[in-house]
Amino acid sequence: MSPNDTIVTTGFRDDAAKLAALRRTKLIATGALCLCVAVFATAKIYQPVYPWLGFVAAFAEAATIGGLADWYAVVALFKRPLGLPIPHTAIIPANQNRIADNLGRFIEVNFLAPGPVREKLNEVDFASLVADWLSNPQRAEALSRFVARLVPQTLAAIDRSGLRNFVAERMVAELDKVRVAPLAAEFLSAFTEDRRHQKLFDQFTRIIGRFLSDEEALATMREKIRKELPSLFNLFRADAYLLKKIVASSASLLEEVRNDPDHPMRHEFDRFVHNFIDDLRTSKAYARRAEAMKRDFLARPELKALAGDVWESLRNLIEQDAAAPDSKIRAHLAGMFVEVGRNLASDKAIRADMNQGFVVALSSFVESQKSGVSGFIAEQVKRWDLGQLTRLMEMNIGRDLQYIRFNGMLIGGMAGLALYVGELLLLAN
Known part of the structure; x- marks a missing residue:
């Protein structure tokens, strides 16, 4: 089984467990509501015989009303209660686009703001991670092989892009600016x-x-x-x-x-x-002669041919060595990577500067992309199927919402009991 299959299987198991827990909680809440109705009916029937059952009936009656009201409120978030077209029900499906936009803006303002992003990035020691990674000889060797594989493509790209001629022209131009006589x-x-x-x-x-x-x-x-x-x-x-x-x-x-x-x-x-x-x-005369000699030297075709030959020889040498089983370039690169990792691990000042650079770069990237991220989140939520959206939200927060029904029955019952006691006290006076 691949890692992706394992992740998907684990996700299905988590969803199934959440759905099972939600159903159990719903069943218990509905059972409690039915129990309140049964207790209310029983207490009312036997209240003439046992007057104290009036307290029980008052509690059960109010608990039933509170439970029904909270059941309606919870159901109205996700669907229409009993399928009836009651206004301001199925709140989440009816406001999917607004919820999506608000969710995207909420994430952009509260999670992707410069302050929280920088604070979170400052908690990460990027330099130590890089140092630990490079200090491992096996990783350094793998990185050197990767870099060596890029060498032929890099050299070919330099030739195709005209970068070699550009660099040569710039070097000649810079050399032409040098005053030979004073030098x-x-x-x-x-x-x-x-x-x-x-x-x-x-x-x-x-x-x-x-x-x-x-x-x-x-x-x-x-x-x-x-x-x-x-x-x-x-x-x-x-x-x-x-x-x-x-x-x-x-x-x-x-x-x-x-x-x-x-x-x-x-x-x-x-x-x-x-x-x-x-x-x-x-001497101006010496300076003129030196400049003339310099320009003559730089303009000679032999110099360009020599530069081309040097480049071709260097390119062939690098390509052959990079492809060799015992490549000296790879060996030097691997050793250099390990040495860089060790030096980085031992130098706190460089690590601090490097971490600060990571924070600045990543926070700037997040700042430039946060609007796109919020828009992406909003678009994805808008594209969700209404049934999928409802199931997803109910599956993750529905179980907690069911406890509102329990609280409604309990608070309602206590309120009903208090009102009943108040009624008896008023009638007694």
Whole structure:
């Protein structure tokens, strides 16, 4: 048996129990009324023989009248007593539409008002419920599988919607707003803090040193010197001498610079770098050149093609991993969900903010939909079959209404007895 079948069966059992209880109460009330009639008749018959039965007769007579009056009142709520077309009877069926509208407005005003809704929502710790749910590894794993199944559809929807091109265009537009020269100046300023740019200078000197020790480079330099010298000097191989002196002097200078952190060449390099940074910050010419280079770079088709290739590669990687049995995406998602749940459970401030957000969102939703809810309730009540409406209300409140008949008989009997005693006292005087 499905859960829905169980609920329906339980509902039928509850309705049957309510109907049985209503019938029993009706039967007892009717029996009590008949008993009052019988007692009244018997007391009246034997009253001449036993005068004290006048008290009994007075009680029974008034109880009968009270019981009949209350029986009429109870029956008139749901149907016409004895089927007679008496005005202002069958009150509930005759006023079905008005009852439906009033019920809808009553629920809207009293149950869906902002104050009661917020008060009730504040009683619920939504954040703790979310934290408990996410902290369960099995639930987190199931949620990660659900999210992973949505990945291909999400990526395909991004492609179809043009969102990828829109994002790319917005990124290019935002990059175009960035002033390159001041940004480069700030970057270089950060790089030159604590003279870190001197490491670049050291690397440069090493590159020059390796160049001077390269045989092919030296041969090229020697050939260049030979062409520049007069022929007479070449007879004495002056080119080799000059090259040797140049290489030796350069190597000595580079070694001296590398070993001396306070060398004048280093200070000259410092001035060059700082002047260049200042020019980047203030020079309009540098700014124009930087902006032109930036626009040329952003307009190149290779950049768009590269962005497309990166997106396709990323998409394929994500889809393949999401579909794999040992998906790293699912594993990371599951771990992230569990971690989020645990952090949420331990952070009261975040839970309070989250609960407040739930209250605001849900109360706003209820406020925007409460008119529709009241209208829906009213329409449903109006569509109910009159017989179904009567049975439903009688089944749920009819048993309590039957006790009015008991009370009517009791109160009526006591009133009749009091009047009878008053009559005897007046006649005795």
